[in-house]
Amino acid sequence: MILSLSPWRHAVFAGLALACLTDYPQAQTVQAPAAPAPLAPAAPAPAAPAPSAGQSSGFSNNPPLAPTLVDPRAASSAPQAAPAVAAKPKPKPAPPRETALSRDPRPSLQPETFYTTAKAAERYRVIAESGGWPTVTAVAPGASGRAVAVLRQRLAIEGDLAAGQDTDEQWDAALTAAVKSYQSRLGLRQSGIVGGATLKALNVPAAVRYRQLASSAERIAASPFAFGPKYVVVNIPSASVEAVEDDRVVRRYVAVVGDVKNQSPEVTTRVVAVNLNPTWTVPTSIIKKEIIPKMRKDPGYLSRAKIRILDSTGQEIDPTTIDWNTERAAGFTLRQDSGAHNALGSIRINMPNSHAVYMHDTPTKHSFGSDYRFLSHGCVRVEGVYDLAAWLLDSSTNRVTKDMLIERQKSGERVDLRPPQPVPVVWIYMTGWASADGIVHFRDDVYGLDRVAYASANELIPPTPVLMGR
Structure with a gap:
């Protein structure tokens, strides 16, 4: 079956002459900064908008329910021999990870990535048409x-x-x-x-790889992202975060992104603040889908999870006064106190956007060790988020380190800190891309968004997952 692009795509992809294939320096060790100056809070940041359905919930780390009680009258009073205790088998070692965080110093997204990716798409189209x-x-x-x-x-x-x-x-x-x-x-x-x-x-199949590259090139071309000397890239299919400075990745982090039902959106914005000890306002969608069913079964859940109910004036309401079987129950504001139990963890990176999503810490850190990290409600949980936050806040005139932020957080005080300049950040969905040296990279199309099809039959090949989890 012959692959082809629409006339517009073909004209763009086939006519590309790359002049941007320049070599990038190899990764270098980042030198530790000089002795840091005291960290001072910036002017208070404006309150963040209440998150929408894109928010990561962290409810897999709920407080345990009350222990099961046993009626002593039901137990036999006759003495019984102690049961033999079998030796616990040794746990099987965990299988080795299938995935690995890239060490490539080249960012996955650069100003020339559209051109290199479109050129790679043409090469893979030829491979597919030649039999794969x-x-x-x-x-x-x-x-x-x-x-x-x-x-x-x-x-x-x-x-x-x-x-x-x-x-x-x-x-x-x-x-x-x-x-x-x-x-x-x-x-x-x-x-x-x-x-x-x-x-x-x-x-x-080669045809799927072609489709990944062509679809990703279209999304890159549609992105309004404005690059800067310092910026952040979240490539959603990679479930990773890149901190880019002077055209090279200086830090790269494992991340947990939205699941298939609560997909992380493509976002172009800027980091404007870092919040220590944040509170979490529960999105209405999570109130309806998760909180209300929990409260119907367990009226003490909100108290144990340290989630307060607020009315339209900000006054706290006793959860026992609410009928959780009515629609009115979804009309209140639910806000989780800061602390180790908080769904956002102990730090949030604010980046204004219409989806009310952001990057943050998490109490469920075991998820970072998984190969399949499409598990959140849409926000991006970052392993090493304190290190990322320090990089965002650091400047030549005000040195900021991870340890300084950790010490500041221990006070329990809610603090808003601003970077010297807002830092551009882009969340993008690239299942295939080519770097400036022509090396082509692929990731699973977990969300099933790649739509460039067989033109002769207008038929989409189903996404082919490589990792478990779908």
């Missing part, structure tokens, strides 16, 4: 035979292996390096072994 690539099977270092030769052919088509090395049936060091190169481009752990997520990714 062969199907590979699980194989590992030390193997030999036809499966190794097929793997070589597969990697050579995308450029991870030199074309002259694509027929040998023996596994060698060059093939291991090629597999690791491929894994690096897809955000996978560089094991050098073809299995699991790596095997699934290798067998995603």
